[in-house]
Ligand SMILES: [Zn+2]
């Protein structure tokens with residue numbers, strides 16, 4: 001799959017935290033889970049997920065909040081911008097950057113909706129992407145395609 005650019009850069013609102021990724025993201029998804037919504041303050045989060053080895057933080061280190069066992073949510077300690085969701089996945093650390101922290105989010109359209117079962121009842125998107133009520137595992141059969 002070469003849908004996405006093989007490099008990306010981004011950062012927070014004030015510029016204190018900057019990062020670079022030197023690969024394509026593994027995937028880009030809408031996440032409707034309660035934890036992402038709380039962490040971002042938005043009705044839905046979108047993140048581009050990378051392997052930790054493909055990511056470098058090029059300015060100050062982000063601040064970290066451990067939101068649940070094995071899961072960290074990071075943000076800029078100066079301006080408060082939510083930066084990433086970070087978790088262990090199959091023995092590796094994956095870093096999902098919230099899409100609007102990317103300098104060029106237009107290049108990273110989402111492929112799917114996850115945790116669609118947690119979404120705010122009045123919110124849906126008008127796209128025809130697959131929707132997973134939870135988090136898809138190895139078998140990626142969507143619960144629905146397109147809005148209700
Ligand atoms: Zn900042």
Ligand SMILES: [Zn+2]
Pocket residue numbers: 031032033034035036037045115
């Ligand atoms: Zn989430």
